[in-house]
Amino acid sequence: MSYPPPPGGWQDPQSAPPVDPYAPVDPYAGAKSPYPPPAGDPYAAPAGYAAPAGYPPPGAYPPPYPGYAPASRTNTLAIVALVLSLVGFTSCITAPIGAIMGHVARKQIRETGEQGEGMAKAAIIVGWILTALLVALIIFYVVMIVIAINSDSSSSSY
16 A cells, blocks of 8 residues: 655655656666776777867867858859750750740849859850851841852853
């Protein structure tokens, strides 16, 4: 039979603490090791060792790093501009579109602070170079056609 606890919230120092019948039992609780306990930390610095200046003392670890800052987004228009400029190698029609979109992307990047400045610049450079080559090619074809027409009409004699 158990008695209720005495008033005042104090415990009887002579009574044993209550035992939990569902607590796990440690089978090695009273076992002794046949080996002597280690004389100290085996990884500790030798006696008289002082850490170099600027380093924490041995055994001290820096506080954990809170994590990386989230990466900022890359401007989607810069990606599309670069793709269109590079597709301009095969179809020169998309090169000026990519260059113009690169200009718009650079303006957006300056306003929003997004990533992609290099892609936008590359789109502008590649787009305008391919556009200039396309214009030079068209001028070359027009000149060749004019020369061919003039040489054909001057060589025919009726």
